[in-house]
Amino acid sequence: MDTSKPLSTTIAGQKLESCIFNASGPKCTTQEELDALGQSAAGAILSKSATLEYRAGNEKPRYYETEWGSINSMGLPNEGYEFYANYAAKAVTHNKPYIISVSGMSSEDNIHIVKELAGNENIAAIELNLSCPNLPGKPQTGYDFEQSRALLEKIFEVAGQPLGVKLPPYFDIPHFEMMAEVLNDFPISFATCINSIGNGLVIDTEEECVVIRPKHGFGGIGGDFIKPTALANVRKFYTLLKDDVDIIGVGGIKNGMDAFEHILCGAGAVQIGTQLMREGTDCFTRIASELQNIMRKKGYTSIDDFKGTLKNMDA
Numbered sequence: 662m663d664t665s666k667p668l669s670t671t672i673a674g675q676k677l678e679s680c681i682f683n684a685s686g687p688k689c690t691t692q693e694e695l696d697a698l699g700q701s702a703a704g705a706i707l708s709k710s711a712t713l714e715y716r717a718g719n720e721k722p723r724y725y726e727t728e729w730g731s732i733n734s735m736g737l738p739n740e741g742y743e744f745y746a747n748y749a750a751k752a753v754t755h756n757k758p759y760i761i762s763v764s765g766m767s768s769e770d771n772i773h774i775v776k777e778l779a780g781n782e783n784i785a786a787i788e789l790n791l792s793c794p795n796l797p798g799k800p801q802t803g804y805d806f807e808q809s810r811a812l813l814e815k816i817f818e819v820a821g822q823p824l825g826v827k828l829p830p831y832f833d834i835p836h837f838e839m840m841a842e843v844l845n846d847f848p849i850s851f852a853t854c855i856n857s858i859g860n861g862l863v864i865d866t867e868e869e870c871v872v873i874r875p876k877h878g879f880g881g882i883g884g885d886f887i888k889p890t891a892l893a894n895v896r897k898f899y900t901l902l903k904d905d906v907d908i909i910g911v912g913g914i915k916n917g918m919d920a921f922e923h924i925l926c927g928a929g930a931v932q933i934g935t936q937l938m939r940e941g942t943d944c945f946t947r948i949a950s951e952l953q954n955i956m957r958k959k960g961y962t963s964i965d966d967f968k969g970t971l972k973n974m975d976a
């Protein structure tokens with residue numbers, strides 16, 4: 662471990678100089694946004710979830726921020742996977758891993774996209790999104806364990822790069838176990854926990870109205886409120902998945918202490934969603950310096966010193 666870079670980490674066999682990078686979704690759709698991530702202190706560049714073709718997404722307003730977080734129903738606006746594949750040649754100039762999030766509109770689309778990406782050496786890894794909550798009429802794959810298994814069986818026949826999954830939040834112990842049982846049958850490289858808490862509702866009491874237009878105001882919740890759920894998911898999958906599977910923590914991280922908590926639960930890297938929307942790419946520098954200060958005070962010289970070491974009271 663390079664002690665001059667206390668935040669360095671390895672995810673899917675790829676070295677990241679900082680364990681902090683963007684969540685798929687905020688500010689990672691356009692060339693300008695991807696370049697800004699490349700130029701920032703983010704440890705990797707992760708794309709917006711890509712579909713087969715360009716999508717304009719749901720009607721606006723489709724994102725809203727409150728003091729405690731955010732609600733979104735974006736509807737997968739993105740440039741189409743070929744754009745994100747082509748960006749890989751540019752991404753290498755930023756000297757950090759470039760990961761493409763894939764969220765096809767069907768299993769067939771996902772298989773097609775992952776197969777098409779397979780030969781591209783400038784793509785470090787793929788984050789297969791099993792948890793988009795915002796497509797009317799389409800359940801989240803991650804809540805259907807058999808469908809998840811069937812998809813992964815086909816995906817690993819065609820995958821060329823290390824592949825991880827973006828999971829929805831689970832709330833019931835048997836569900837954690839059932840998903841872990843599926844994932845442990847495949848050579849996944851990482852699991853990213855968690856996507857937004859799906860289908861929440863935020864209300865403008867002055868107007869007595871919902872705050873986003875799609876789906877009668879229902880949308881994925883991010884920010885402060887989701888941190889305890891995110892930590893529980895990171896912790897559970899850290900303990901249940903095979904040892905060689907990295908956990909990436911996402912949910913409610915807005916400062917160094919939040920990142921510290923995720924790592925204590927077992928995250929080898931963390932992603933920033935709502936706070937990146939709020940603050941822009943400067944958040945990566947600030948959160949990294951806050952995390953380093955916490956580590957210095959506690960005498961930790963690398964994240965491996967405390968990754969997953971959360972104590973139980975009965976231990």
Ligand code: DHB
Pocket residue numbers: 686710733734735736737738764790792793794795856857881
């Ligand atoms: C969208 C939201 C998600 O939570 C996700 O995982 C993928 C896409 C969206 O609405 O664009």
